[in-house]
């Protein structure tokens with residue numbers, strides 16, 4: 001990097017000491033590549049400021065037009081955020097994706113430029129101001145005594161705020177006593193698997209298809225995992241056998257169906273007679289676009305259903321905050337395991353979320369995201385309908401959530417071929433077929449996360465996706 005003295009220069013504008021390697025000559029393309037490289041290698045971190053065009057031109061001894069063209073190119077690629085009257089900033093993370101905290105998801109990490117991976121909200125939309133305000137309030141008003149080892153099931157203030165919120169928005173029958181704060185749905189599932197194992201369960205049923213890294217969790221805790229087929233109405237209730245079953249009734253992952261009322265009732269009735277726990281994974285229930293969300297399954301059978309919700313889709317997976325609403329019969333056993341493990345999310349994070357819920361800023365943020373994701377979904381679906389590729393791709397599921405599943409025409413290109421095309425165009429999406437446990441049931445398709453790109457990069461991500469979907 002620093003070896004070639006003749007082609008490197010430092011610029012110190014705005015206190016920024018930026019070392020640029022310029023491959024050759026003063027062209028805007030060479031300058032753009034040098035800045036891109038600095039972003040890629042992490043030397044220019046996300047949100048860092050760049051000099052203005054005038055300052056950088058003066059520092060490097062090139063024309064201002066050269067710098068403007070380089071910045072425009074980087075802005076179009078989504079690397080820079082360039083707005084009239086403000087200093088340019090680095091907009092995207094370097095696409096190396098090696099954050100150590102994300103290690104469990106390594107298979108999903110990508111070096112591809114256009115991030116359309118499912119499961120991620122628009123992290124650039126995180127409500128920093130509202131969060132900071134709520135955190136300030138929590139810091140000001142929390143008694144010193146509350147900073148001691150807390151309740152193993154979570155701070156009572158958060159559990160009270162959640163009970164109100166879940167009753168109001170998802171129709172969940174919840175009281176603070178039945179709520180347990182966890183560090184994400186995966187963590188919640190690990191706790192539940194331990195509890196079920198200690199209560200004598202040997203297996204657990206999961207929808208097939210489902211998210212592979214979730215159904216591996218109970219397996220690691222010693223439970224046998226069985227797949228149960230799903231169709232357009234949700235889970236095939238007659239095929240459930242285990243002492244517990246995990247379902248995504250609001251928006252089946254990844255196929256996107258809502259479980260019909262008939263199936264919901266049948267699932268709850270069978271659970272009552274066969275003494276089975278139902279784990280309701282309500283991972284994106286806040287995001288229904290075509291109509292009011294269907295309420296949670298839990299309200300049909302609060303003594304049978306464990307309701308699991310998370311901030312991973314509404315705020316950010318990195319927060320690591322989620323909750324379970326437990327049937328009365330599991331409260332004692334879960335409390336006992338939590339006490340033994342001693343794991344609770346940090347108290348100020350819990351209290352900040354409680355404040356966001358109480359003040360209404362959580363609702364406001366969810367509403368804003370809902371409107372944005374609804375627009376994004378419409379844009380992708382219309383682009384696909386209008387494209388030449390429409391005979392090969394079938395959008396599956398309801399208008400909801402953060403992802404769109406496209407089934408592939410069996411007569412058209414294979415999933416593998418489509419994924420190769422995606423990689424060639426630097427577009428990160430997931431294949432559908434990997435989501436089945438039963439290999440014979442596997443269907444070809446693509447799972448596209450339209451919420452993931454930051455707002456300013458969505459248009460370019462969509463363009464790249466459509467280029468990749470077009471027959472070459």
Ligand SMILES: Cc1ncc(COP(=O)(O)O)c(C=O)c1O
Pocket residue numbers: 118119120183184185186187211214248253281283310311312317322
């Ligand atoms: C089906 C499903 N359930 C739950 C979650 C949330 O998991 P967590 O709260 O551990 O981030 C996800 C996130 O990708 C998901 O796709």
